Amino acid sequence: MRFTTTTTIAALAxxxxxxxxxxxxxxxxxxxxxxxxxxxGGSVGEMQTLVAKDGGYSELMHxxxxxxxxxxKITLAEDGLYTGSPQTVFAYALGNQGRVAYDLSDVFGDPFxxxxxxxxxxxxxxxxxxxxxxxxxxxxSNTESCTQDADVTxxxxxxxx
Numbered sequence: 001m002r003f004t005t006t007t008t009i010a011a012l013a014x015x016x017x018x019x020x021x022x023x024x025x026x027x028x029x030x031x032x033x034x035x036x037x038x039x040x041g042g043s044v045g046e047m048q049t050l051v052a053k054d055g056g057y058s059e060l061m062h063x064x065x066x067x068x069x070x071x072x073k074i075t076l077a078e079d080g081l082y083t084g085s086p087q088t089v090f091a092y093a094l095g096n097q098g099r100v101a102y103d104l105s106d107v108f109g110d111p112f113x114x115x116x117x118x119x120x121x122x123x124x125x126x127x128x129x130x131x132x133x134x135x136x137x138x139x140x141s142n143t144e145s146c147t148q149d150a151d152v153t154x155x156x157x158x159x160x161x
Contacts, residue, residue: 031053
């Protein structure tokens with residue numbers, strides 16, 4: 001089951017998880033410009049436009065039968081997924097130990113250079129990922145994990161981490 005929305009932050013914050021054992025992957029656009037997102041597993045979902053200042057997307061975390069995990073691919077170009085534009089990839093994979101692994105990476109460049117990216121889980125005991133300046137400071141790993149019922153939110157152009 002997938003829930004998609006382009007709405008305000010207030011509506012995203014008011015969402016409560018469905019009566020299931022998994023959380024949601026959420027992207028909030030705080031940038032002054034629109035961004036474009038595709039949910040990619042074994043197939044590519046429809047392009048979602050996240051409007052400037054408060055556009056958002058959410059999906060109930062799920063496992064893809066072909067690839068295992070899901071990558072939310074974000075570009076600044078409307079057709080960027082298909083033209084080799086720089087992409088920020090917010091990915092997650094549900095494990096068999098009741099955990100979700102989540103990570104942040106860039107391919108083909110750094111589309112959010114100069115802007116802060118912040119991945120934060122809804123559970124305080126789990127680690128966040130912060131890219132001040134929109135570029136990873138780590139050459140090793142930007143992967144964390146949390147209980148699978150936690151919501152994990154990527155904020156684009158965050159005020160801070």
